[in-house]
Amino acid sequence: MFFKKLYVRIWLAVVLAVAVLTLLVGWAWRLTAEPPLRNVVIRDHVGRIIGNGHSRMRRPPDIGFGENSDRAPDAQDRWLGPYSQYGNDPEFVVLMNDGQMVHLQFPRPPQSPWSRPPFGFFWTLSLVGIAVALATYPIIRKLTRRLELLQNGVEKWGEGDLSIRVPEAGADEVTFLAARFNHAAERIETLVKSHESLLASQKSLLANASHELRSPLTRIRMGLELMGSSASPAFKNEISRNISELDQLIEEILLASRLDAREADMGTIESVDLIGLAAEECARVNAELDVQLASDPSATQAEPAGPSDLPVQGVTKLLRRAMRNLLENAKRHAAGEITVTLRKTDRQAVISVCDRGPGVPPGLQERIFEPFYRLPGATERDGGVGLGLALVKSIALRHGGTVSCENRPDGGACFVVRLPLSPVDKV
Incomplete structure (x- = not known):
């Protein structure tokens, strides 16, 4: 559930992107960095070259040279190679013009195993990732918190709270979206209130009209009874039927009005x-x-x-x-x-x-x-x-x-x- 949050995914994406970028930059830097000095020149007191050596990064196959070797390189083959007898520190073996040999060693300071490659680079990469994570989290959280507020507002509005509005902070796309939502919500709330007011007025009018119609209907019914035999039975029956239909209609309108009023007591349960x-x-x-x-x-x-x-x-x-x-x-x-x-x-x-x-x-x-x-297609003759x-x-x-x-x-x-x-x- 935690990783489904939008701000968590954006945050992790930024941290991962910066970490990968750091890894690529470090790898390119190691490839393009200048190699260490691999050429040694020895001069006398007047500045004349009396010997030099050049590293070939590998040992000639026909020469064995070291502490336990009695062979020396040829005068025309001045070279420097990595000799396991002397350890892993940089070394230079230079053949002088008089046939003597100069052996130079540059010992490195001792290093912890965790600071040597590749662990040292991973430590650096981890520190960069932590720094980026701490720096980007507040920014990304601030952005996504506004999106969460917008989401909560839309959910509450969808549940029926038409008065809900979301904050409009900032001047970016999220602010524009919040402003559009507030504008739409306000218009819909106005329309719904107008519709409810119209329905209430219509129901009130129907209820009042129904009450007012009962009195003339009663008088018409009494007049019909007082007519006696002066009117034909068919005429009286037709008027009676119409009065009954109108009376039923009034009763239904009154019942509908009471049913719509939730506070009205409709009877005993x-x-x-x-x-x-x-x-x-x-x-x-x-x-x-x-x-x-x-x-x-x-x-x-x-x-x-x-x-x-x-x-x-x-x-x-x-x-x-x-x-x-x-x-x-x-x-x-x-x-x-x-x-x-x-x-x-x-x-x-x-x-x-x-x-x-x-x-x-x-x-x-x-x-x-x-x-x-x-x-x-319904007609008056269908009734209702x-x-x-x-x-x-x-x-x-x-x-x-x-x-x-x-x-x-x-x-x-x-x-x-x-x-x-x-x-x-x-x-």
Whole structure:
């Protein structure tokens, strides 16, 4: 984990690069350095050369010369070679003009084994690496710390804290990136707040309008009853039906407004028998009910469940409204039978309402749960204003569950509600 940090990798790369550079420079310096003196000239008191010697760095094969040798080099072959008899220090053996020999030795000061090649060079390289590491660490850490601050800011912003901003210190590319992020975050925060304010105003308007519409609806209903026999039965039935639809719409708008207000108390939380509730609602629309209970998670066959085997914690009237809206939606668009399936998993109760209608295009399976959204091509005669499925989603979310839409392979759509079996604190 330590080596995954950006500043550690940059730091190690700089140290390694400097160490390799030092190694190459030292190697080139050793190659290009001037060789030690290998030519000796001996002069007399008036400056005449009386002898000289030149190093060939190797010993002539036909001459054996040393402390134990009685042979001397030829007068025309003045040379100097490394003789093991004299040790490893620099030596010069010079043949004089009179035939005498001069032997010069230059002993080196004693050296520790750790200071001799190659250890001495490695020590130097290590010291250079340590010096570079100590000098570059603060600089690289300062740079990468700003990147870490930017990363933390982006993560918090992505988690939903739109008010987060990152510091803009310096005048390099990191500062420019931080400034661009702050500018974008500020614009998005402004847009989100404007959208939330608009939605709040819209919900408040709908709620107030719904309350205000109840009074004229009551007066219209009373006037219809006072008309007596002066109006035809068909006319009265049509007006009654329209009033009922308008009254249902107002009720749904009020319920949606209360569901959106998280602080609103929606009712008493109790144990709800989903099987009994589903059976009652299926009987209203003549839908088929299929109850399944998996006794073993690894089993492939499901067993029929009893009427009290699938209880969930929630508000009965809200769960009934969700079930009724799904069945009415299926009845409105179905071209055949409607099937309601109840299943139990390890932690969830699953409600599936399937029909044989045209289905929902994949790109619109999320949008149909938005308030007042209707599928393209829907007409007034199809009924509904686009609040039924939005209420189902709000009710499922208030109970800690989810809702989704899936198309059936053989035609039609299935709306699947998943509710937790664990108790909920508040709805």
